[in-house]
Amino acid sequence: MxxxxxxxxxxxxxxxxxxxxxxxxxxxxxxxxxxxxxxxxxxxxxxxxxxxxxxxxxxxxxxxxxxxxxxxxxxxxxxxxxxxxxxxxxxxxxxxxxxxxxxxxxxxxxxxxxxxxxxxxxxxxxxxxxxxxxxxxxxxxxxxxxxxxxxxxxxxxxxxxxxxxxxxxxxxxxxxxxxxxxxxxxxxxxxxxxxxxxxxxxxxxxxxxxxxxxxxxxxxxxxxxxxxxxxxxxxxxxxxxxxxxxxxxRLDAMIERRRSLRERYAKLFSAVPGTRILGDGETGSNCWLTSLVVDPAVAGWQTADLGAHLARYNIETRPMYKPMHRQPVHRGRTTVLTGAADRLFATSISLPSGSRLDGEETGRLVTAVESFLDSHR
CATH class of the missing domain: 3.40.640.10 (Type I PLP-dependent aspartate aminotransferase-like (Major domain))
Structure with missing residues (x-):
């Protein structure tokens, strides 16, 4: 592997x-x-x-x-x-x-x-x-x-x-x-x-x-x-x-590398209905992680489907943080909610974003994402 x-x-x-x-x-x-x-x-x-x-x-x-x-x-x-x-x-x-x-x-x-x-x-x-x-x-x-x-x-x-x-x-x-x-x-x-x-x-x-x-x-x-x-x-x-x-x-070069990866993701998903990059348009971000938000009713698939597909290629992904008010240790604490955090937790997935990714790894990553999207068109 x-x-x-x-x-x-x-x-x-x-x-x-x-x-x-x-x-x-x-x-x-x-x-x-x-x-x-x-x-x-x-x-x-x-x-x-x-x-x-x-x-x-x-x-x-x-x-x-x-x-x-x-x-x-x-x-x-x-x-x-x-x-x-x-x-x-x-x-x-x-x-x-x-x-x-x-x-x-x-x-x-x-x-x-x-x-x-x-x-x-x-x-x-x-x-x-x-x-x-x-x-x-x-x-x-x-x-x-x-x-x-x-x-x-x-x-x-x-x-x-x-x-x-x-x-x-x-x-x-x-x-x-x-x-x-x-x-x-x-x-x-x-x-x-x-x-x-x-x-x-x-x-x-x-x-x-x-x-x-x-x-x-x-x-x-x-x-x-x-x-x-x-x-x-x-x-x-x-x-x-x-x-x-x-x-x-090396910080500026590492930021630029992460930014280029985010732009690559944005291009991959630009024509995919029901998807967006979290924080897209925030020009001052260092792009530490790129997270994809998916509306399954529109896209026809869920973030867990993409995560499982990438796992078969030995590619790590991670769901968005589970909100603190949902954590067992914090049950019952005072919370002001609109439902936004719960929605992002349910519909977001973080993708590999490291500045150390080389050309071969980036190619593997892009190929894996494209194969998933091709199977769900």
Missing amino acids: SSRIHLSPPDVGPLEESYLLRAVRSGWVAPAGPDLDAFEQEVADRVGVGHAVGVSSGTAALHLALLLAGAGPGSVVVVPTLTFAATVNAALYTGARPVFVDCELGTGNLDVDLLPDLLVRLRRSGERVAAVVSVDLNGACADYGRLVTVCRDAEVPLVEDSAQALGSTYQGRSAGSFGLVGVFSFNGNKILTTSSGGMLVSHDPGVIAQARHLATQAREPVPHYEHREIGYNYRLSNLLAALGRAQLR
């Missing part, structure tokens, strides 16, 4: 190897060092903010971000229901209560129209809303033009879960630069990887200084070990930061 084509495998090569080897030979293995300092500044510069701190995962970054926003026991964090579990888990780590909000059908991102009334209702019922969390699904930015205004008017901090969106923009401005703090993930499947890792970015130096303090066990700057608050072992290592620095130099 041919080698498996994955959704979004790490894209690393000689440049990453050279940066990692140089870091090892420097003696700065862990936890901090010059590559970490440089990586933080380079990401901050790329995003257009003044400050950044590297941590062990995107989840750790979200946890710290929500703590800094004021989340804790007795507070509420508003979270999109169409997201990965880590977005909600981070709120629960603080002791806050998550409230779920439905998404837009076009992008899968938080439906801003639902937010103002919800924030008013929560406040009138005596709830303290610590933060609104946005999620840039598949790399397409949320509607920050309206989100920022809604959060500002309600005096609620905005935390950007831009885990999937490094390199994406909204109206020319980078993902991660709109809220109190932005969060990125460098997990192995992300557009830029440090194998595991994440980063917080902010315009506010005080926010990042406090995040760095908490991420290093909240140790006070004295010769002995002194702690006045609970901290965490969350710092990114110098070696992983070196890998990230090499990846950052």
